[in-house]
Amino acid sequence: MTPSILEERIASLRRNLMRANAASEQQLEFAHITVGEEPWIRAFNEIRRNSAKDLKMLEALVAEVADGNIDPGQAWQSYSDIECLSEEVFRECLEVLGGLVFRDMRLDEKICLFADELIKECAKSVGKMPTIVIPSPDRVPPVDMRRIAHIRFPEWDVWTLPLVAHEYGRVAIVETEQANEFATETAHEAYLGLAGGRAVTPEAVEQRVRLLLADAFATFTNGPAYACALMLLRLDMVAPSPASRELVRQRADMVRGVIDALDTRGMIKAQIHQELASCWDQAIESLPPDDAEEADPLGALALEPADVFSALEQAFYPGAAYTPAHWSNAMRWGSDWLEQLDKGQNPARPADVLKTHRLRDALNASWYVRIQRPEWATEGAAVTQELCQEIIDGRGRGGQGHVRGESRPPGGG
Template structure:
């Protein structure tokens, strides 16, 4: 072999990698002949940065090769080959998800037997479209990752290389919608988390390496068993792993796995915090498995009991942190009761369902053993839950309006639960409908799932107006302001605390039968809510009918 032949294999490999990059670029390029038309823009937004990274690695390898730095070029080429599979996998998932949506293969209308007729509205209801509405709502509440792309496809297991949210196929139904909040939270945890969680995540990654500390950290029990064993091997040479688990490669992989587990737990808390009890119900009823995954962490997921602990305890914190809901009008709606008291009741609520599932699966028939399994999760993970809860409540990250949404959705859901077929006449949030459906399922039992699903889908259908809300009915029009109008406007302004304070000040300083001064900020805050806008018009112009 001559010197000229020394790099022939590398040159061939780089040429093939470049061909792959060009092929991917064609899929991401907007053009008239693109098979998915305008969707190419979304695909480019989601994967453009990953493709740019591939091109950067390709150019660097070629530059090193021209400079005679053969070993460096090989190292860069190896990095490129590690990068390309994740890029092509994400693209393939996008292609499949887009195809499903464009051909109405993600239709949410229920069919309980392969020979059944589809049940519900005449037109298909796209799971992807409904899910996108829920995702947009989450994005507006958390103020994070606007423009994230959502697809139906293979459920993601490992770290997130692109801002793409994958939802499990073929679980394209109403009851799986809460998992949107989890997948979105998982993306947030890795791409744009609260500063407090970012610091926590980075510290967890650092501490996986036993060389960074001389003993177990205070939260040692939170870490994977493999990480804890690695620490002990480092302290006791007689326990050293002959396979070289502390080598850079295996250590990096173990750290990646540990961080992925932490981000999944964050996502369970995030989903409960923003989507409410519907997520905890879905997690327990649709993800409980009577197998080793119940108590043993998997390659990319924490054990089920760890995930249920994080979700259920977050709901308990939302229920017991009174400062979040103890001011009017929320305090008036819940009338001195805690919002999630039924769900967090250990003898009748979600925890009791956990016990029943364990007993029914033959895993723990004794109550003490059921409690022991759950409390083992608390014993190991409570320090991390405390930190995640603090991070989620950080108003610098979420903004002032983020927290109350789950309470308003729940108040609406409690009223809507018994009226899915004939809802009240004000606009509802998507998440209120999802929570109402789960509430109705819990109340009516599994035999009522089909009619509940059909009625909830009618409300969620993007092609139909969404109606209903937990609010007073507007009063009959007449001269002078009425308390019903005041209550209606206050309800509509509850999501904008500053504007609500202005309104309360105006009403407090206006005598009965008097006219309120009109505020542009209030008119803008009420935009889109016709009944509340009309009520405010009557308050600012008592003669208006």
């Protein structure tokens, strides 16, 4: 008997899911990276688990079709639903395998290595497992439960490095009970507050809330470096739609508010945040006003950054937050570099790098200089990479695993 189109589609999808499942179980070998360590094991386990789940649903559909116990229209809809879920599995499988190949070729100027370390620092400070980092060709919408962070090509350098903390923040919030409850409750309250306005769905409100909370987390853990990278290099000032532009404003307001909350001594505002805010406000004022008819229905959503900061303090370990003491260290390193630049000298790596220092210390010191010396961007990137490597090497000397300057996953040999 000639198979129907639906049966052919089901058979094809089944083969593809089996390929994805098999790919996640292969013992992959690379010249410069080792994948048999966390968190890569978790990424492959996730692919295997999701592909197996989709296969199980597909087999159930096959049985229903064979027994004639399902309406053809419903059968097509069920197939379409499973196919949609499977596309996410295929995309993740390709991202992980492609990212591994790219990283093994070491074409990323060691930025993935530094991103690994930055995420490991965040993960350790909040008591969670780190995520993997892979190169990405374009904007990849982060998903809260996917344990993958992206470094976007071709903009990968130390200046955009703090942005990976946002994607890790989504995962950390989901995996931390108190933070996740805060996100859910905040989204519910926000939805109730918006219900009387233009039509919005609870899902859209929660997605927006969690995105803003991830920005808050990244600022909370990495300080002004994240705010500078986000506001100066990432947020699209001329986003194509009013809704996109409103989201840009909300994200900037969140990171600025969290900086104000953590800046208990007023040092960050005096040294960097005031200039950053001034640049941002001038750029916003130069844009044409949006048509009220096209306004973002989520534009009225308002989260108080001080309340969010307080919730993050309560949800995560005390050592997770970026503090005025951390900024004092960054300012000291940055001031030394500025003094050397004034004298026409090449900035030297600080002499007081300790095992307790983190990559965020180097990134904040660098942004402290760049805000005052924008022309320092190219030279500063090289200086910062050297300092980041010294911080990593210092951990190796302390028995925490020496990284030999190649782009590889955490724990790779």
